[in-house]
Amino acid sequence: MKEDLLHYIWGQKKLHGRQLTSTANEAIRIKAPGVPNQYAGPDFFNARVEIGSQAWVGNVEIHLKSSDWYAHHHEIDPNYNNVILHVVWEDDISVFRKDGSQICTLELKKYVSEALLSGYQDLLENAKPKFINCEKDLGGIDAFLVDNWLHRLYIERLEQKSNFIFKLLQESNNDWEGVLFTLLAKNFGTKVNGDYFLQRAQKLDFSVVRKTSDEVEQLESLLLGHFGLLEGIDCMDQYFIRLKKEYQYLARKFELSPVLSRPEFYGLRPPNFPTIRVSQLSHLYAKQPNVFAHLMELEQLEDFYRAFDVGVGPYWKNHFTFGKLSKESPKKLTKNFIDLLIVNTVVPLKFCYAKHLGKDINENLIAMVLQIPTEKNAIMDGFGNLGSPTKNALESQAKIQLYTQYCSKNKCLQCALGVHLLNRNT
Numbered sequence: 001m002k003e004d005l006l007h008y009i010w011g012q013k014k015l016h017g018r019q020l021t022s023t024a025n026e027a028i029r030i031k032a033p034g035v036p037n038q039y040a041g042p043d044f045f046n047a048r049v050e051i052g053s054q055a056w057v058g059n060v061e062i063h064l065k066s067s068d069w070y071a072h073h074h075e076i077d078p079n080y081n082n083v084i085l086h087v088v089w090e091d092d093i094s095v096f097r098k099d100g101s102q103i104c105t106l107e108l109k110k111y112v113s114e115a116l117l118s119g120y121q122d123l124l125e126n127a128k129p130k131f132i133n134c135e136k137d138l139g140g141i142d143a144f145l146v147d148n149w150l151h152r153l154y155i156e157r158l159e160q161k162s163n164f165i166f167k168l169l170q171e172s173n174n175d176w177e178g179v180l181f182t183l184l185a186k187n188f189g190t191k192v193n194g195d196y197f198l199q200r201a202q203k204l205d206f207s208v209v210r211k212t213s214d215e216v217e218q219l220e221s222l223l224l225g226h227f228g229l230l231e232g233i234d235c236m237d238q239y240f241i242r243l244k245k246e247y248q249y250l251a252r253k254f255e256l257s258p259v260l261s262r263p264e265f266y267g268l269r270p271p272n273f274p275t276i277r278v279s280q281l282s283h284l285y286a287k288q289p290n291v292f293a294h295l296m297e298l299e300q301l302e303d304f305y306r307a308f309d310v311g312v313g314p315y316w317k318n319h320f321t322f323g324k325l326s327k328e329s330p331k332k333l334t335k336n337f338i339d340l341l342i343v344n345t346v347v348p349l350k351f352c353y354a355k356h357l358g359k360d361i362n363e364n365l366i367a368m369v370l371q372i373p374t375e376k377n378a379i380m381d382g383f384g385n386l387g388s389p390t391k392n393a394l395e396s397q398a399k400i401q402l403y404t405q406y407c408s409k410n411k412c413l414q415c416a417l418g419v420h421l422l423n424r425n426t
Contacts, residue, residue, distance in 0.1 A: 009108060011044070041079040047085065066091045075096065084103075085106060089109050119421075145416065150395055162352045189274065189277065192268055218250070220278070221243040228259045240322045273321065276320060406418075
């Protein structure tokens with residue numbers, strides 16, 4: 001028995017209409033299960049139950065065993081003073097509140113059908129999936145239910161990203177331009193160097209970027225140096241020498257944090273080398289110093305493509321790394337890369353900024369993301385192999401949320417599709 005099944009039984013009203021009895025032989029009638037709590041504290045808020053002849057309104061706590069109440073130290077936690085019912089699989093000890101009053105306990109194991117247990121075991125324990133637990137049944141779920149759940153998951157993913165964005169905003173003293181730069185740096189770092197670029201961007205006061213963005217070579221020297229791309233290199237190119245000298249000057253002037261490591265090149269295709277990505281990022285800010293204000297004004301997808309229509313400086317047109325010539329090319333941001341920037345940076349930031357202003361632009365953002373092609377990765381391949389093709393970026397982001405936050409964590413009973421399958425079979 002796992003606790004998530006008990007949450008499912010309680011939250012999905014599987015006990016409503018049943019003649020229930022507490023472990024103290026009091027009649028229990030459930031009027032409302034309450035609201036699930038996603039944070040610290042009791043599992044369900046504002047439940048309504050009748051115990052004996054008394055109506056109660058309060059919170060419900062769920063455990064596998066009654067003794068878990070003490071194992072989790074709820075008896076000394078004031079957050080649990082308003083628990084009116086303790087729902088457990090097995091009652092092994094009497095439970096009391098902090099004030100010494102006993103809490104009514106409902107033991108579930110005598111009320112749960114074999115069909116429900118069997119369905120749960122088939123979904124989570126007997127599936128032996130190659131990809132996800134419900135892979136054998138996914139194709140038979142009604143398309144409307146799937147589409148509705150994916151839309152909810154996409155908003156959930158935006159909300160999750162917004163928590164990180166508002167954290168960055170607080171750390172930057174509400175500098176929206178600085179937050180955008182930090183997020184762009186992470187995405188320009190790609191999957192391999194994203195975390196490294198994020199950490200370095202957080203150590204760079206955005207005011208320094210503002211003060212150097214008028215001269216693209218100075219900005220490029222700042223970013224290449226700050227991201228560790230001018231260290232440990234034996235190169236006699238005049239461009240490299242100028243950049244190195246300029247960065248040393250800027251580091252002293254602005255008291256920049258020391259560089260203790262370098263980004264990775266190994267395993268990357270040359271267009272994704274950090275040198276190229278930093279040059280492109282530099283030219284984006286040289287082209288439009290007030291990038292945040294500009295992007296927040298845009299609404300049409302084509303306008304965003306034009307905003308990110310940037311390439312590299314003259315040196316990088318025939319180099320991927322310092323000192324090594326390559327075939328000349330403009331090395332502009334590709335449409336696929338711009339799509340990733342829009343999906344992972346622009347849309348979440350516009351979502352947060354609208355929330356900050358008290359506006360609701362969710363429909364506009366969804367309409368735009370629906371126009372962007374799906375990203376390609378192993379998760380999309382996995383769903384595609386199950387007969388669930390991904391049509392656009394909204395669905396790909398939603399499926400990433402589905403796989404990472406539900407499927408891979410076996411949270412099937414918190415997933416609308418898992419709940420549907422279990423309800424269908426019981």
